[in-house]
Amino acid sequence: MRELAEYPPQVEAHGTFWTPEKLRGCVMKRALMIVAWMCWIGWSWIAFAELPRSPLYLVGVGPGDPDLITLRAIEAIRHADIIYCTDGLEKKFADYLAGKQVITGYWRLFEYYGQDINSLPEAEQPRARALAEKRNDFISQVRQAVARGKVVAILDSGDPLIYGPWAWCLEEFADLKPVVVPGVSCFNAGNAALRRGVTNAPKTKSVILTANDWPGKTDTVESLSVHRATMVIFTMRAEFDYFIEKLKTHYPPETPVAIVKYAGYQGKEEVIEGTLATIREQVDPKSLPFEYLIYVGDFLTYRQKAPARVSAANPSAVGSVSAGTSVSTR
Numbered sequence: 001m002r003e004l005a006e007y008p009p010q011v012e013a014h015g016t017f018w019t020p021e022k023l024r025g026c027v028m029k030r031a032l033m034i035v036a037w038m039c040w041i042g043w044s045w046i047a048f049a050e051l052p053r054s055p056l057y058l059v060g061v062g063p064g065d066p067d068l069i070t071l072r073a074i075e076a077i078r079h080a081d082i083i084y085c086t087d088g089l090e091k092k093f094a095d096y097l098a099g100k101q102v103i104t105g106y107w108r109l110f111e112y113y114g115q116d117i118n119s120l121p122e123a124e125q126p127r128a129r130a131l132a133e134k135r136n137d138f139i140s141q142v143r144q145a146v147a148r149g150k151v152v153a154i155l156d157s158g159d160p161l162i163y164g165p166w167a168w169c170l171e172e173f174a175d176l177k178p179v180v181v182p183g184v185s186c187f188n189a190g191n192a193a194l195r196r197g198v199t200n201a202p203k204t205k206s207v208i209l210t211a212n213d214w215p216g217k218t219d220t221v222e223s224l225s226v227h228r229a230t231m232v233i234f235t236m237r238a239e240f241d242y243f244i245e246k247l248k249t250h251y252p253p254e255t256p257v258a259i260v261k262y263a264g265y266q267g268k269e270e271v272i273e274g275t276l277a278t279i280r281e282q283v284d285p286k287s288l289p290f291e292y293l294i295y296v297g298d299f300l301t302y303r304q305k306a307p308a309r310v311s312a313a314n315p316s317a318v319g320s321v322s323a324g325t326s327v328s329t330r
């Protein structure tokens with residue numbers, strides 16, 4: 001028979017090896033292991049479940065500064081071996097593109113896609129043929145790369161499916177089941193620059209995204225203006241005066257208008273606000289860059305709260321919600 005003094009103290013105290021401290025430590029350890037395991041499962045889910053696998057990605061990389069790219073776009077670039085993009089995007093995303101085969105020089109290949117060149121006016125045919133040749137060259141490069149087991153990513157600014165020049169690829173390479181990575185559009189960055197809810201107006205709730213009145217399109221700026229809803233024009237080098245004249249057909253002259261230049265570029269972004277009646281005097285069309293949007297609609301001056309009254313005691317209060325004229329750089 002052993003003396004009581006020979007037993008370890010915890011046995012002596014509790015009649016078991018598990019002291020409350022040991023038990024607490026063990027429970028804590030298990031809890032930490034469960035949390036770590038859950039984090040790992042969560043991380044794997046985020047890293048792998050969000051990017052479906054495909055040999056071909058069409059990736060929206062956002063407008064403006066490079067930090068408007070998404071995590072998913074970065075993941076798609078990381079996963080790709082060959083990248084097609086513009087010189088500008090190559091420069092902007094140099095960090096992500098390091099070590100990739102980057103191919104530039106293929107751009108605006110959408111023109112005449114799917115059209116019978118012989119049915120075009122004769123004067124257009126040489127240009128259409130030259131474009132078709134370049135497009136076919138690009139198509140065979142992509143097909144050969146995929147056949148060699150390579151992953152190809154095409155980068156496009158903003159969102160690739162809003163006036164995106166690469167949308168035709170989804171039809172051409174449908175058999176490869178390409179994956180589209182959505183991007184932040186310049187439309188989103190423009191809304192942010194304006195700091196207004198584009199769907200919040202006194203009488204309307206819709207937004208029309210439109211562009212120049214290209215031949216054959218029936219949804220002209222003039223016909224869309226009938227609704228007096230918010231309208232956002234992707235200008236793409238079309239004539240500024242043409243847009244303003246067409247808008248004036250159905251929107252009253254006092255309708256607020258805003259020009260957003262360089263949306264999403266900190267320090268470079270600029271907003272010019274006026275009305276359909278004043279904007280032409282405020283803006284020199286020759287000074288407008290490629291990257292600018294025209295916004296039209298009452299949302300620009302709409303305030304849900306009644307405006308404060310201007311009084312002697314509060315001379316700086318906003319006294320009116322009618323459209324003024326202003327220029328601001330963000």
Ligand SMILES: C[S@@+](CC[C@H](N)C(=O)[O-])C[C@H]1O[C@@H](n2cnc3c(N)ncnc32)[C@H](O)[C@@H]1O
Binds near residue numbers: 158190236237290293
């Ligand atoms: C071919 S579209 C491309 C739009 C792009 N897919 C997007 O979702 O942002 C080009 C037109 O978009 C507008 N745009 C593109 N980037 C812009 C920016 N950072 N700020 C203002 N407008 C921009 C301009 O009207 C430009 O002419």
